[in-house]
Amino acid sequence: MSTLLTIERMVAEDEGEGDAVVCIHGLGGSANTFGPLLPALQRHRVLRPDLPGSGRSQRAEGALSIGRYVDAVQAFCDRAGIARAHVVGHSMGTIVAQHLAVRNPKLVRSLALFGPLITPPDPARKAMRSRADKAREGAAGLHEIVDQLTQVAVSSETRQNHPLAVAFVRESLLRQEPEAYARSCEALAGAEAAAVDRIACPVLLVTGDEDGVAPPQNVRAMAEKIAGARALVLPRCGHWTPVEKPEDCQRALRDFLASVRN
Numbered sequence: 001m002s003t004l005l006t007i008e009r010m011v012a013e014d015e016g017e018g019d020a021v022v023c024i025h026g027l028g029g030s031a032n033t034f035g036p037l038l039p040a041l042q043r044h045r046v047l048r049p050d051l052p053g054s055g056r057s058q059r060a061e062g063a064l065s066i067g068r069y070v071d072a073v074q075a076f077c078d079r080a081g082i083a084r085a086h087v088v089g090h091s092m093g094t095i096v097a098q099h100l101a102v103r104n105p106k107l108v109r110s111l112a113l114f115g116p117l118i119t120p121p122d123p124a125r126k127a128m129r130s131r132a133d134k135a136r137e138g139a140a141g142l143h144e145i146v147d148q149l150t151q152v153a154v155s156s157e158t159r160q161n162h163p164l165a166v167a168f169v170r171e172s173l174l175r176q177e178p179e180a181y182a183r184s185c186e187a188l189a190g191a192e193a194a195a196v197d198r199i200a201c202p203v204l205l206v207t208g209d210e211d212g213v214a215p216p217q218n219v220r221a222m223a224e225k226i227a228g229a230r231a232l233v234l235p236r237c238g239h240w241t242p243v244e245k246p247e248d249c250q251r252a253l254r255d256f257l258a259s260v261r262n
Contacts, residue, residue, distance in 0.1 A: 005047075007079050010072055011056040012049035016041065019109075020082045021257075023048045024073060024100075026091025026115065027188050028149075028173040028181065030055030033090050036246035040254040044086070049076055051093075053180040053187075060180070064187040069096045070103065077107060084109050086257060090242060091115045091213060092187075098194035101201060110202045110260045112253055114241040115214045118222055119193045124213075128189035132182040142181065146173045155210040155238035165243050196225050203229035204256040206249060208237025230256075 002015035013031050021044045023034040031048035032055075038046065051069050052060030073096060077085065086109050089097035094113040101108040120128065134141040150159070150170055158165050176184075203226050207219045216233045223231040232252055234245045242249045 005076075005080065007076055008072075009057060009059050010049055010052055010076060012047055012076060012080075014045070014047050014080065016043075016045045018044045020045045020047065020085035022073065022077060022082065022085045022087050024069075024087065024089040024093030024096050025051065025054065026089075026093045027184055028054075028176055029090060029093070030172060030175075032168075032172065033240075034088065034242060036242045037088065037249055037253055040250040040257075044257075045082075047076070047080060047082065047085075049073065051096075051184075053184045054176065058177040058180040064183045066092075066095055066099060066187060066191045069187070070099045073100060074104060074107070083107065086110045086112065086260065088112045088253070089114065089116070091117075091239065092184075092191070095119065095188075095191050095194070098196055098199065101199050102194045102196070105200060108201055109262065110204075110257070111199070112204045112206070112256055114206045114249065115211055115239045116205045116207065116219060116222060117214050118196060118225075119191050120188060125189045128185045132185040132189070135178045135182040135185065138178050142174065142176065142178050146170055149173060152212060153239045154244055155208060155236050157236040158238060158240075158244045162244065165240070168243050169240050196222070197227075199226050201262075202256070202260050204252065205229055205231045206234065206241055206252055207231070208234050208239065208241055208244065210237060211239045211241070213239045 002013040025033040050057040094116040207214045223229040
C-alpha cells in the first residue's frame with residue numbers, strides 16, 4: 001500500500017519500510033516511471049514524487065528550472081522526514097540528482113542513474129525549446145511530439161516486440177498538460193552541469209545501446225568524471241531503460257544497493 005503525499009502542490013507516492021530511496025523522473029515522466037523497479041526495492045521506503053509541472057504536480061506556477069526541482073526534492077525530503085536516502089533518477093531527473101548530491105552530500109547516500117546525462121548538448125537544447133513551442137499548440141502539438149519520440153526514444157526491439165512498453169511511454173507523455181510540459185522542456189533546455197567531480201557517494205550509470213539522449217560513449221565519459229562510478233550498457237535498449245528492460249534494471253539496482261555500505 002502506498003500513501004499519497006501532497007506538499008506545496010507537489011504530489012508523491014510514499015510506500016514501504018526500510019532505508020529510504022527517492023526516485024526522480026525525467027521529462028515527460030512521473031512517479032510511474034519507476035514502477036518497473038519496485039520489485040528491487042521491496043525492503044526500502046520508496047518516495048516517488050511527480051516533479052513540479054509533471055504528472056499530478058502539473059499545477060505548479062511560474063518558470064521551471066533544474067534548480068527549482070532540486071529545491072522541491074530537498075524540501076519534500078525534509079517534510080517527509082528523510083535525512084539520508086539512495087537517489088534513483090531517470091533522464092532529466094539524473095541531472096537533478098547530481099545537483100542534489102553536490103549540494104547536500106549528507107542526504108544522498110548513493111546515485112543510481114538511468115539514461116544519465118550531465119547536461120544536454122547545444123543541439124538538444126535548441127530542440128527542447130522547439131518542442132516547448134510545439135507543446136504550446138495544445139493536444140495536437142503534444143500528440144505530434146509523442147509520435148516523434150516514440151520512434152527515437154525507445155529501441156527498435158522495444159517497438160517491435162514490447163507493445164506494452166511503447167504504450168506506457170506514449171501514455172506517460174500524452175498525460176502531461178501541454179503548457180506545463182512546455183515549461184519542463186525549457187527547464188531541461190536551461191540545465192547547467194553539476195560539479196560532478198565533487199560527487200563522493202557510490203554511483204551507478206545505466207544506459208541503453210540505442211539511447212540517443214545518453215549514448216554509451218557519453219555515459220562512459222561521464223563515469224570517468226565521477227570517482228568510482230560504474231557504467232552499464234544494456235543491449236537492444238533505448239532511453240526509457242526501466243520500462244524497456246525492467247528485469248535487467250531491477251537486477252542492476254538490487255546488486256548496486258546491496259553493495260552500498262555507508
